[in-house]
Amino acid sequence: MSQSQETLSNLLQETRRFAPPAELAETANVTAEAYEEANADRLGFWARQADRLTWSKRWDTVLDWSNPPFAKWFVGGELNVAYNCVDRHVEAGLGDRVAYHWEGEPGDTRTITYAELQREVSKAANALLELGVRKGDRVAIYLPMIPELPISMLACARIGATHSVVFGGFSADALRTRINDAQAKVVITADGGFRRGKPSALKAIVDEALKDDSTPSVERVVVVRRTGEQIAENPRDVWWHDLVDRQSDQHTPEAFDAEHPLYILYTSGTTGKPKGILHTAGGYLTQVAYTHYAVFDLKPETDVYWCSADIGWVTGHSYIVYGPLANGATSVIYEGTPDTPHKGRWWEIIQKYKVTIFYTAPTAIRTFMKWGDDIPAQFDLSSLRVLGSVGEPINPEAYVWYRQHIGGGRCPVVDTWWQTETGAIMISPLPGVTAAKPGAAMRPLPGVVADVVDDQAQSVPNGGGGFLVLKEPWPAMLRTIWGDDERYVKTYWSRFDGLYFAGDGAKRDEDGDIWLLGRVDDVMLVSGHNISTTEVESALVSHPKVAEAAVVGSTDPVTGQAIVAFVIPRGSAGEEVEGEGFVAELRDHVAKTLGPIAKPRQIMIVPELPKTRSGKIMRRLLRDVAENRSLGDVTTLTDSSVMDLIRAKLPSAKPED
Ligand code: ATP
Ligand code: MG
Numbered sequence: 001m002s003q004s005q006e007t008l009s010n011l012l013q014e015t016r017r018f019a020p021p022a023e024l025a026e027t028a029n030v031t032a033e034a035y036e037e038a039n040a041d042r043l044g045f046w047a048r049q050a051d052r053l054t055w056s057k058r059w060d061t062v063l064d065w066s067n068p069p070f071a072k073w074f075v076g077g078e079l080n081v082a083y084n085c086v087d088r089h090v091e092a093g094l095g096d097r098v099a100y101h102w103e104g105e106p107g108d109t110r111t112i113t114y115a116e117l118q119r120e121v122s123k124a125a126n127a128l129l130e131l132g133v134r135k136g137d138r139v140a141i142y143l144p145m146i147p148e149l150p151i152s153m154l155a156c157a158r159i160g161a162t163h164s165v166v167f168g169g170f171s172a173d174a175l176r177t178r179i180n181d182a183q184a185k186v187v188i189t190a191d192g193g194f195r196r197g198k199p200s201a202l203k204a205i206v207d208e209a210l211k212d213d214s215t216p217s218v219e220r221v222v223v224v225r226r227t228g229e230q231i232a233e234n235p236r237d238v239w240w241h242d243l244v245d246r247q248s249d250q251h252t253p254e255a256f257d258a259e260h261p262l263y264i265l266y267t268s269g270t271t272g273k274p275k276g277i278l279h280t281a282g283g284y285l286t287q288v289a290y291t292h293y294a295v296f297d298l299k300p301e302t303d304v305y306w307c308s309a310d311i312g313w314v315t316g317h318s319y320i321v322y323g324p325l326a327n328g329a330t331s332v333i334y335e336g337t338p339d340t341p342h343k344g345r346w347w348e349i350i351q352k353y354k355v356t357i358f359y360t361a362p363t364a365i366r367t368f369m370k371w372g373d374d375i376p377a378q379f380d381l382s383s384l385r386v387l388g389s390v391g392e393p394i395n396p397e398a399y400v401w402y403r404q405h406i407g408g409g410r411c412p413v414v415d416t417w418w419q420t421e422t423g424a425i426m427i428s429p430l431p432g433v434t435a436a437k438p439g440a441a442m443r444p445l446p447g448v449v450a451d452v453v454d455d456q457a458q459s460v461p462n463g464g465g466g467f468l469v470l471k472e473p474w475p476a477m478l479r480t481i482w483g484d485d486e487r488y489v490k491t492y493w494s495r496f497d498g499l500y501f502a503g504d505g506a507k508r509d510e511d512g513d514i515w516l517l518g519r520v521d522d523v524m525l526v527s528g529h530n531i532s533t534t535e536v537e538s539a540l541v542s543h544p545k546v547a548e549a550a551v552v553g554s555t556d557p558v559t560g561q562a563i564v565a566f567v568i569p570r571g572s573a574g575e576e577v578e579g580e581g582f583v584a585e586l587r588d589h590v591a592k593t594l595g596p597i598a599k600p601r602q603i604m605i606v607p608e609l610p611k612t613r614s615g616k617i618m619r620r621l622l623r624d625v626a627e628n629r630s631l632g633d634v635t636t637l638t639d640s641s642v643m644d645l646i647r648a649k650l651p652s653a654k655p656e657d
Contacts, residue, residue, distance in 0.1 A: 017435045024297065028297050029298070030297070030430055053079060055078065056079055057077060059074035063473060068473075076258075077258040086099075094114055095113060097330060098114075099116075100147065121151055122251035123248070124151050125158040128186065131219070134159070134161070135161065136160065136162065137162070139156050141164070141165045141187075144193025145310060162182075164266075166266075168202060169312075170312075173209070175206065178274075179217070184215075185218065189221060192227040192229055197340050222238055261279075270616045271521055284475065288476060289322070292323030293327050297432055303357055315359075318476075332349060334346075347375070348379060351381065358406070361614075361615055365401065369548075370570055387414070388415075392615075393515075396542065399415065414430075421492065421502075422470075422477060426450060427445065427448070440509070448474055457496040462511070465508075468502045505534075524561050525560055531598055533551045535598070540565060540567055547570040551566075563602075564626040565602070567606065568606060568609065610643055
């Protein structure tokens with residue numbers, strides 16, 4: 001048995017199971033037969049999902065994989081993505097259905113029906129055409145979570161321009177790099193957005209990014225007025241209301257090739273320099289629409305769906321914009337943060353719009369655990385019926401908390417594994433089918449072929465751990481890294497011959513179900529055993545006084561690497577956590593839960609953890625702290641003062657034993 005097989009292995013024993021509620025199982029959009037159907041004929045299965053869309057010209061070939069790893073899906077097919085997301089619903093008589101309930105942070109609201117969305121997108125498309133944007137041009141979008149964001153994306157898709165959305169929290173440098181990498185011709189931005197009750201400037205950051213001719217491709221900057229704050233005006237600027245409002249609300253969409261570039265999106269940069277991931281029209285839309293329908297059991301006539309992600313991340317692209325709209329869903333979009341003006345804001349929104357399906361990230365769930373159970377308890381969350389999680393492994397304890405305190409113990413929780421690169425959900429329970437285990441992504445979805453392999457690319461047996469790979473191409477797969485085919489091949493297709501390497505560690509339990517174990521770069525080697533950060537973190541979070549934990553390996557003269565943990569206590573745990581006694585209690589708790597090998601050498605109680613702007617824990621910075629090095633690149637951190645707070649804790653955090 002190679003090392004990786006014995007590894008990352010079954011430290012965590014999880015026996016809890018949550019079967020689908022009977023009613024959901026009976027009425028579910030997708031049943032267990034879908035797995036068989038897809039196994040019997042995978043390409044036929046995807047062709048049937050593509051048929052849920054409206055094509056101007058049908059494809060000749062479902063998949064062309066003659067030049068791997070460069071895939072072409074639905075070859076010869078033509079469609080317009082915006083038409084599929086908007087117009088066809090209006091044509092089907094659903095123009096009055098709400099597409100978005102938009103909620104601004106200050107409490108202003110806007111309700112947009114599909115008919116209005118069609119008019120708004122058409123006007124924006126005409127505006128882009130007036131600015132000279134043509135098929136194949138790139139448009140950078142740097143907006144807060146306001147309706148103009150999805151409208152801009154759809155306007156690009158409608159005219160065949162390729163959008164590159166840059167998350168509104170990114171710096172001028174990050175924006176400039178992305179604009180230049182994509183060679184964007186136009187930038188769409190706003191004067192600012194609202195963040196924690198205050199206007200927060202965006203246009204000034206665009207000006208900084210574009211200054212001194214550092215982005216020569218940019219011809220025009222379109223500015224939405226959101227906050228009304230003063231901005232510096234430049235000859236290349238044009239106000240959205242001056243440009244878009246006077247356009248015709250009629251625009252006839254043209255059909256584009258299935259492989260036409262829809263968007264470029266940069267990965268969140270958790271492990272290194274972000275990669276410009278390219279997604280194309282037909283395959284992407286097919287898989288996001290299918291997965292949104294299957295994984296959330298979307299019933300567009302009755303459901304109110306809310307994904308709390310920012311549209312600046314792939315989760316927002318696929319599951320706020322393209323998937324839900326392709327399915328004719330009614331969604332909520334919220335501009336602000338969960339704690340403004342109070343820590344019950346999200347639950348208030350669920351109560352207000354009677355949200356039935358809610359999709360969020362473990363980082364948010366752990367924050368709510370830290371804030372305390374009493375906050376969601378003050379709101380009526382009884383409309384909810386399906387809950388989802390994405391972004392990081394969800395610790396079993398956080399899963400159970402989410403199910404209990406948000407889902408009232410009745411809603412299935414789907415832990416969805418996927419990446420910017422995969423474009424759509426790949427591994428997840430199906431809410432009407434799967435008896436889910438807390439913390440497990442369970443099985444590849446119908447039509448997806450995933451595996452856990454050892455370092456020789458051999459499947460590990462049940463009970464084994466190794467590397468997560470995808471064995472067959474899938475419709476929403478990235479087509480390349482923008483402008484860098486070589487890096488695409490090297491990053492994803494070179495580790496294992498013919499397999500897509502996701503960069504994540506995983507295990508397959510005794511039942512054959514898949515558990516994600518974190519980035520392979522984060523795996524620790526302690527006395528010859530590979531131990532996953534996720535399992536130790538989950539063991540810590542299973543202690544009733546712990547809300548959140550991050551674990552790293554630090555060089556150790558005896559064991560090679562030793563486990564160092566950073567722990568945030570739960571809200572109600574209060575002062576009791578400060579003493580030495582608490583640290584000893586936690587170390588023993590880990591030893592009891594996972595075995596003595598996983599006992600952390602050192603545990604630091606900290607107020608915050610360093611996170612990327614998408615909310616993921618950045619372990620490499622904690623590794624620097626644990627090994628007493630100066631910090632690496634902190635530019636993707638949400639708040640770099642967090643590292644000072646953690647450093648300040650260091651002197652008292654001596655190694656024990
Ligand atoms: P970069 O690739 O630049 O380091 P990133 O990987 O954080 O950034 P994303 O594409 O946003 O960028 O994140 C995908 C990763 O998030 C996955 O590879 C995985 O590590 C993690 N992830 C997402 N969903 C889950 C999940 N349900 N369970 C476990 N891990 C998940
Ligand atoms: Mg990644």
